[in-house]
C-alpha cells in the first residue's frame with residue numbers, strides 16, 4: 722500500500738480563525754482582483770517547524786485550482802531556491818494578496834490598503850512572532866513593500882529576521898515583456914540576483930535537507946526547478962498537479978470568458994489510459 726502525505730489544512734489556531742475570517746469584496750474590489758476564484762492562503766508548514774517564510778505576490782491559475790500558493794512554475798522555481806539553501810520541509814509561504822490580481826497596475830495600487838494589510842499582518846504575526854522562522858524571502862517589490870509594512874508595525878520581531886528581497890520568480894518573463902529585452906537577458910539578470918542572496922540565506926537558516934550547492938547559471942537548468950512536495954497539497958490531489966508540467970491555463974475568446982475560465986488538462990505524460 723502506498724502511504725500518501727497531504728496538507729492537513731487549517732485545524733489549529735490561529736489559522737482556523739484566520740481562514741474563517743478572510744476579507745472578501747469589502748477589501749478586494751472585483752475590478753482589480755479575481756475574487757470569484759476564492760482566497761488562496763498559503764503553502765507549507767503551519768505546525769511551527771518552518772524556518773523560512775517565502776512571501777509571494779498573488780495566486781495564478783494553478784493556485785486557484787490547487788488551493789495552495791506557489792504551485793505553478795513560479796512555485797517550482799521557489800522550491801528550487803529552497804533546495805539551494807538546504808530547506809526540504811521547514812518553509813511556509815504566503816502571498817501579498819489572497820486573490821489573483823487583475824492587471825499588474827492593480828497590484829501596485831492596493832499593497833498598503835488597510836483591509837488587505839490588516840489581514841496580511843495577522844498572518845505574518847502568526848508566522849513570524851515567537852516562531853522558528855529566521856529568514857524571509859520577499860519575491861518582488863510588492864512583497865518587499867508588504868514585508869516592510871509589517872516590519873514597521875513589529876520592529877522588534879522584524880529585527881531578528883534575515884530579509885532577502887529577491888526578484889520575483891517570474892520576473893524574467895515580465896521584464897522581457899515590459900522592456901523588449903530578450904528573455905535570455907532578463908533570465909540571466911534574475912538568476913544573478915538570486916545567486917547574490919544564496920550565501921546570506923544559507924547563513925541565516927539551519928538546513929533540514931540536502932543542499933544543492935550549484936549556483937544558478939545564465940539560464941534555468943533542470944535541477945533549478947523542484948517539484949512541489951506531496952505533503953504540501955490537500956489530500957487526494959493527482960500527482961500531476963505537483964509536476965513540472967503546465968496543466969492549468971486561463972482560456973477564453975474574450976476578456977470576459979478568459980476571466981471566467983481556467984482550462985485544466987492532464988499532461989500527456991501523466992495519462993494512465995492506453996494511448997492510441
Ligand code: URA
Pocket residue numbers: 777778779780781784789790791792793795796816860
Ligand atoms: N503564484 C503565487 O501563488 N504567487 C506568486 O507570487 C506567483 C505565482
